[in-house]
Amino acid sequence: MAAPRSIADRLFWPIVAGGVASLWFGRAALAVAGVVVLGIVLHRLGRGGRFRRRVRALARRHAGTLSLRRRQETFVDAYGNEILDGWLRERTYFAERTILPRLEAEGYGDLVEARWEEVLGIVEAASLAEVPDETALLPDDGLAYERFCAALLERAGWNARTTRAAGDQGADIVAERDGVRLVVQCKRYAKPVGNGAVQEVVAARGYWNADRAAVVSNAGFTPAARKLAGATDVLLLHHDELQGLRPRRAG
Structure with missing residues (x-):
């Protein structure tokens, strides 16, 4: 120029x-x-x-x-x-x-x-x-945060349920919409989430025979987690994004 x-x-x-x-x-x-x-x-x-x-x-x-x-x-x-x-x-x-x-x-x-x-x-x-539209305070504990995320998915039209089980194989929430099954791991952290959560939700995707997998957090993700998520087709989301999440198959 x-x-x-x-x-x-x-x-x-x-x-x-x-x-x-x-x-x-x-x-x-x-x-x-x-x-x-x-x-x-x-x-x-x-x-x-x-x-x-x-x-x-x-x-x-x-x-x-x-x-x-x-x-x-x-x-x-x-x-x-x-x-x-x-x-x-x-x-x-x-x-x-x-x-x-x-x-x-x-x-x-x-x-x-x-x-x-x-x-x-x-x-x-x-x-x-822009101030986020949050009508309630973010839950302090992990189980309440899982229910909070499931409610956001329900608001977006998903049929979502928390697993509430020790044998969930890395899935805190299983949600379905328009024939697409999504497994979600929720992390209420005070620091960015590492790639261990990505590894776990990849295992959960296979265990639950899901189409998509996601890790949801309030605190962001480490570079290592982002790199692994890109290689394994895992969604890394802030909970604010759940209300706009639409079903889409991998690939």
Whole structure:
């Protein structure tokens, strides 16, 4: 992409043309040239504001997803600290893959480097703009969390039941809808879920002869869990996603 022209480049030819035209048309030509130059200057000075408005518009378009991803990638550790590392990586990924290409295509590429922290701040604000629709507090214990997740699946049209058995083979919930059987392992954690949960739900999928398998958590997932889930076709979900979950066979 060609570098944006500087304001000096944009003003050069209007000033030259105005000066030449004034030799024939006098002050009227100079006045017209002055108006043109003033318009160019004002338009250039307003780029910063237009840049911010464009970033806000792009971030707001994805505010719901950003809010969800922020909750998925944030957790509180055993010491009461809010750990944002995963969310900060996700925020940067969104800005680089979604916002940056649009800004460059629309001629704002030269402003991005100097205003990158401003871009990230706007994305952060968009992620906090939508408050999750939770009518009840998240259950504190594992069994209550399983029932909570099953209720969310029921609300989405699934026939869901908790297994309530020691021999569940890694499935806390078995749900069916439109001929698709789903096994779910629920993890109410204070830290990201590891790949052990993925291994267990893969075993549960075979044991229950299920079409799909998912691990649901309030606290996000480790990179190892994400890698294994991708290789074994296991869904990794935040519980907020259950209400919109639709039946789909693997493959």
